[in-house]
Amino acid sequence: MTDYLLALAVDHLAIGNWLFTTAHTDNDPSDPPEPLPRPTAPDTTSRPPADTGRQEATPAELTAFFTG
Template sequence: MDLLDWHRGELSSRRLAILIKHLPRDSATIRDTDGEAAEWGVTDYLLAAVVDHLAAANWMFSVVNGDGESDPPEQPVPVPRPGDADEPNEGDEAVGGTTSADASQAVPSPSELARFFG
């Protein structure tokens, strides 16, 4: 498909819009517009919810059935979802014990990127 066909009048705007709307999830256009959320399907969200619920159930079981003398275990951290980094909450920890403030500092500088990609 040549996009110049739209410019030449051989491809209608409606047809072009339909082609763009139905691009596959792994296409460059969808990844650019939706970001990381483009990689997550319904199955991924459901699997993350199952993991979170199992971790919470195991945590509740260990708190209720603990001996009472030792400190209770820490609450489980939910699986990070796309877009979670965009909305940092105070006191929330990400996977690995780093806070969202630490994650924002881990972004490489342009010179580091240029050195990495050569």
């Protein structure tokens, strides 16, 4: 998971730098940066999803949380 998050952070920084450079130069914009390759995903189909024991919030609970 850490490799994915690091690659995502690097990709976002590269896009941000590219956007800043593109917006502040008079030259023709270059192509956007290529994303870093991600590691291969582990096989998660062999095990069932973990039950966290949590219940989802109801619409009324969400409304009370965000408005109160």
